[in-house]
Amino acid sequence: MTQDTSVAQPSPATSAPKIGFVSLGCPKALTDSELILTQLRAEGYDTSKTFAGADLVIVNTCGFIDDAVKESLDTIGEALAENGKVIVTGCLGAKAGDAGGNLVKQMHPSVLAVTGPHATNEVMDAVHLHVPKPHDPFVDLVPAQGIKLTPKHYAYLKISEGCNHRCSFCIIPSMRGDLVSRPIGDVLGEAQRLFEAGVKELLVISQDTSAYGVDVKYRTGFWDGKPVKTRLFDLAEKLGDLAEKHGAWVRMHYVYPYPHVDEILPMMASGRVLPYLDVPFQHSHPDVLKRMKRPANGEKNLERLLRWREACPEIVVRSTFIAGFPGETEAEFEHLLQFMREARIDRAGCFAYSPVEGATANDLPGMLPAEVREERRARFMQVAEEVSAAKLRERVGATMQVLVDSAPALGRKGGVGRTYADAPEIDGVVKLLPPEKASKTLKVGEFTKARIVGTQGHDLIGQPV
Numbered sequence: 001m002t003q004d005t006s007v008a009q010p011s012p013a014t015s016a017p018k019i020g021f022v023s024l025g026c027p028k029a030l031t032d033s034e035l036i037l038t039q040l041r042a043e044g045y046d047t048s049k050t051f052a053g054a055d056l057v058i059v060n061t062c063g064f065i066d067d068a069v070k071e072s073l074d075t076i077g078e079a080l081a082e083n084g085k086v087i088v089t090g091c092l093g094a095k096a097g098d099a100g101g102n103l104v105k106q107m108h109p110s111v112l113a114v115t116g117p118h119a120t121n122e123v124m125d126a127v128h129l130h131v132p133k134p135h136d137p138f139v140d141l142v143p144a145q146g147i148k149l150t151p152k153h154y155a156y157l158k159i160s161e162g163c164n165h166r167c168s169f170c171i172i173p174s175m176r177g178d179l180v181s182r183p184i185g186d187v188l189g190e191a192q193r194l195f196e197a198g199v200k201e202l203l204v205i206s207q208d209t210s211a212y213g214v215d216v217k218y219r220t221g222f223w224d225g226k227p228v229k230t231r232l233f234d235l236a237e238k239l240g241d242l243a244e245k246h247g248a249w250v251r252m253h254y255v256y257p258y259p260h261v262d263e264i265l266p267m268m269a270s271g272r273v274l275p276y277l278d279v280p281f282q283h284s285h286p287d288v289l290k291r292m293k294r295p296a297n298g299e300k301n302l303e304r305l306l307r308w309r310e311a312c313p314e315i316v317v318r319s320t321f322i323a324g325f326p327g328e329t330e331a332e333f334e335h336l337l338q339f340m341r342e343a344r345i346d347r348a349g350c351f352a353y354s355p356v357e358g359a360t361a362n363d364l365p366g367m368l369p370a371e372v373r374e375e376r377r378a379r380f381m382q383v384a385e386e387v388s389a390a391k392l393r394e395r396v397g398a399t400m401q402v403l404v405d406s407a408p409a410l411g412r413k414g415g416v417g418r419t420y421a422d423a424p425e426i427d428g429v430v431k432l433l434p435p436e437k438a439s440k441t442l443k444v445g446e447f448t449k450a451r452i453v454g455t456q457g458h459d460l461i462g463q464p465v
């Protein structure tokens with residue numbers, strides 16, 4: 001049995017997080033320790049010779065004979081007493097206790113994570129959760145926030161992949177599989193890096209944002225050393241905190257109208273999360289929604305939406321719809337137009353139904369001729385545009401916060417920006433007039449206040465103030 005309390009190199013003059021490392025056990029355990037230490041060094045972590053001087057301690061244990069078990073448990077106890085943040089790996093980590101659970105957790109319930117032997121990836125995941133990976137601009141090939149294809153001041157944050165629904169017109173689940181939620185610690189870590197890199201607007205995306213965490217039964221993860229549940233409410237709350245700290249916006253996309261979405265409305269009303277919801281309704285008539293096999297098709301969407309507007313009057317709702325779905329009757333389509341008028345959807349897009357290879361909707365009876373589908377789309381868009389134009393006109397006279405997307409010559413000739421009501425690429429913009437005051441400049445990625453003086457199609461005209 002060997003014991004090697006860290007192989008620390010002299011610490012460079014950086015603030016790299018320090019990991020204490022105790023390696024117990026046989027040569028196989030020693031090679032596991034080497035792999036973990038190599039990975040730690042490759043990622044820029046430093047090592048600490050003492051428990052007290054470390055940000056976190058890893059104990060690689062042995063569980064072969066009773067003495068080895070005792071030595072491992074004692075070492076974990078010492079590390080907990082002197083440091084408090086301990087990850088356990090190795091053979092003892094795989095051993096069951098008397099009561100059938102995990103022995104290490106039974107004896108030391110406050111350890112942060114326990115893995116079996118040969119588990120470098122799991123150990124590194126646990127390290128990342130509790131002591132985020134340091135970024136060294138001279139060594140890392142990619143910036144801390146990763147490679148982004150968006151302008152520097154906004155970024156998309158993907159919180160999950162795949163989808164558990166089987167909408168009859170969609171083949172995404174067959175391509176991307178069932179819902180897999182990213183661990184909440186990873187998602188929040190990425191959000192923090194993006195904000196630290198200067199992102200002023202974070203756009204939360206997935207196939208079904210409301211379902212975040214369903215696949216992992218809303219498992220408790222860790223962020224900033226504290227437990228956080230993998231679910232929409234907690235995510236919105238923490239992202240709201242981070243955004244507030246960095247003077248930035250958080251915008252939610254692809255939110256299905258489940259009852260629990262009501263819980264995030266107060267956060268929107270208070271401005272922690274933008275009062276903007278991208279809800280893909282697709283239709284309003286319950287029978288069409290059933291044929292579409294839409295999630296939340298039993299929900300009373302109009303009532304829910306009106307309640308959201310009561311809780312947060314400034315809420316802006318964007319949605320997409322399909323006109324001419326197989327079997328759609330004129331009465332069902334009229335229902336959709338009436339829904340548009342009553343729900344006053346601020347921003348609506350509409351597709352004429354078109355069959356997608358492999359989608360089950362292709363087998364539904366009642367496929368409508370292409371001209372009917374197209375004609376309904378056009379009628380829908382006429383109503384949608386009337387609603388949207390009327391809502392835009394209500395903005396005239398208001399002074400709004402605008403995030404500047406473009407401002408040649410520091411905005412002396414004006415620029416282009418967006419309010420909370422406009423997601424990039426899909427909604428309208430605010431066309432900014434040249435500032436009246438010579439001292440006022442506009443800069444890309446910064447906020448300015450603008451007095452709304454008119455509308456132009458889907459856009460607003462704003463005078464920077």
Ligand code: SF4
Nearest residue numbers: 163165167170172207
């Ligand atoms: S359309 Fe339906 S099945 Fe397709 S990704 Fe969205 S919720 Fe999932």
